[in-house]
Amino acid sequence: MATEIKAPTFPESVAEGSVAAWHKKPGDSVERDELIVEIETDKVVLEVVAPEAGTLSEINAEEGDTVQSEQVLGILGAAGDKPKAADKGEKSEDAKAEAPASDAKPAAGGKQHDVKAPTFPESIQEGTVASWNKQVGEAVKRDEVLAEIETDKVVLEVVAPADGALAEIKAEEGSQVASEEVLAIFSEGAGGDSAGSEAAPAESAKSDAGDDEKVGDKILAPAARKLVAEHDLDVSKIEGTGKGGRILKEDVQKAVKEGSAKKASKPASAPKQAAAAPVVEGERPEKRVPMSRLRQTIAKRLVQAQQTAAMLTTYNEVDMGAVMELRAQYKETFLKAHDTKLGFMGFFVKAASEALKRFPDVNASIDGSDIVYHGYQDIGVAVSTDRGLVVPVLRDTDSMKIADVEKTIVDFGKRARDGKLGIDEMQGGTFTITNGGIFGSLMSTPIINPPQTAILGMHKIQERPMAVNGKVEIRPMMYLAVSYDHRMIDGKDAVQFLVTIKELLEDPARLLLDV
Missing domain, CATH: 3.30.559.10 (Chloramphenicol acetyltransferase-like domain)
Structure with missing residues (x-):
């Protein structure tokens, strides 16, 4: 039997709140009175606990959403229930796990771990993925730094839970993450040749998937788009190695290293109607980058x-x-x-x-x-x-x-x-x-x-x-x-x-x- 998970009854002085953090994801089993989600108001942070034991089957209010007093936040099903598939038609994490082995294409055959952001102190609400030091399929050792999370006070390191490799990156560089949010999937014993000849490119393309942008006849992944803007490169000169010619972060890094994608200098020409304006010769480059947290x-x-x-x-x-x-x-x-x-x-x-x-x-x-x-x-x-x-x-x-x-x-x-x-x-x-x-x-x-x-x-x-x-x-x-x-x-x-x-x-x- 399904049970509704509702926001607390807010005091009269509090009109609304926002979902600060989900501590469980669809498919996770929970015990009675276990913390599921936190609601942040303009005065306090309210904890929502499980009304009974079961499985979180659906989330109706995502992190950052504004919610009202007693609004339904999610659905708690009986223990062992499968979570509902997302509206976009994607399979849930549990559904992926139950798929036949013949359909799966893992990066490695070892045990998989969730790579999570560190637990932020109370004074820090969120952080930004500053950089990924390892790519999908790249072999890493236990406790080696995988990524860096930049907060408004310090830079926190995320290390490998074991020897292996990243199977999937869920939070790209520049994206905002909450405390203990899943950043990537890590497979034990992966990396190098053991990942398979097809696994690394496929997963790399998957990790860059998201808000792709088309520039001319080129398709740029988000991480690649950021690097192109930082280095002011000519996209048409970059060869994409991703699926369908998609330009990945690695392609941009290669172009920067080789210096093969620099923009050609434009000859300065002054229109007749602007003859009084001074003519400036040569390049006048500009670059726009997001302000760090x-x-x-x-x-x-x-x-x-x-x-x-x-x-x-x-x-x-x-x-x-x-x-x-x-x-x-x-x-x-x-x-x-x-x-x-x-x-x-x-x-x-x-x-x-x-x-x-x-x-x-x-x-x-x-x-x-x-x-x-x-x-x-x-x-x-x-x-x-x-x-x-x-x-x-x-x-x-x-x-x-x-x-x-x-x-x-x-x-x-x-x-x-x-x-x-x-x-x-x-x-x-x-x-x-x-x-x-x-x-x-x-x-x-x-x-x-x-x-x-x-x-x-x-x-x-x-x-x-x-x-x-x-x-x-x-x-x-x-x-x-x-x-x-x-x-x-x-x-x-x-x-x-x-x-x-x-x-x-x-x-x-x-x-x-x-x-």
Whole structure:
């Protein structure tokens, strides 16, 4: 007997919700009270559990669909029931599994596994398939990286569950996926010659199937279309190896490598009616690529910070001579003792930690109409990567030694560029330091990292003539900038906070003597 799976009864203040994630797919057996689907409203996420044991036979509301209170989401059949075929006439997963062996064309004869996206933390709703490192039929070893999922915070790796090969790719590069969504089918013991001479091309074509696009007399798979746009290629010069001459991702990669599909330069010609316009000769290439999820989040948060905070910036300058002399004197000894180089960031982190203790308002954050004062110093350090800016956090910096700070920052930088940072390493900071000086910036206005209320900007060390004890001397100077939320921090405190950092850096002995 079939049982309807309904959305919960929403409170009066909630008009509708959306299907956040299905934890079961048609054909899966479920136990009574087992979680089947999650409904996300503007206030909470509601869980829908199985009213009784059985088999999920039909899904009526797909992930992302908007649903009303008590709307039917799916049908739960008796245990062992077959799921209904999709409206498009495709066979369900169970129907495929029950097909005669003579009709099947597996990529390999081993056990098959679902390759799923990682379980995303609560703060992450979805991710984007950044890249597939392996293709259908290509041999892989257990725990070898198959794909990378890019979220708004980190890049997550999906590894092979066993030795074998991909039999089918269900989520192409660039597609959005939910937590634990099936990305591909993996077969144990597959790959290379064992996959069969016909299996790999057939499955490869299948993996690229989807929203094909016809350009002239050529048919492009979605992944191929993306690569063509990124490299601005002439589609007519690419030979497709897919079914019916379909251009696959591998065909585009080959054309890029060989350089055989570049667009011919168009001769510039100015129409008579536009004679006054300047004539531009040569190629003027453009390319349009989707903004990465990380870049979208960075843009959203920076705009949000400027719209919600009463942001103001105060500037000062610091004579870096004392720190530079200290580094020059002890850099060799420091390297031998701690197996890491003595940089500038360790001094700035320690100086900022001391200043934050003296000015607790700068170390606080705003939560609605409340002020949260933090009794610890967790300082985020902005790190630039190819994918965008990330801010890993140094914990309890007041108790860290300069060597610990330098080692951790080097590790953060390496893992950030490799996409290996964890989400927990980029959450919970109370203050942030960003260093534009490594790129040559002489002065800038840093933007606050919400919900923090202040950020310190470092810049390039520039030799300038300065008045020292009535005489002009050439000194290594750095401009410092502190942007702060004026709703929380008064100008007097912000200025004195920056002056404290300046004084500690110009006389580093203060960091040791705590004065």
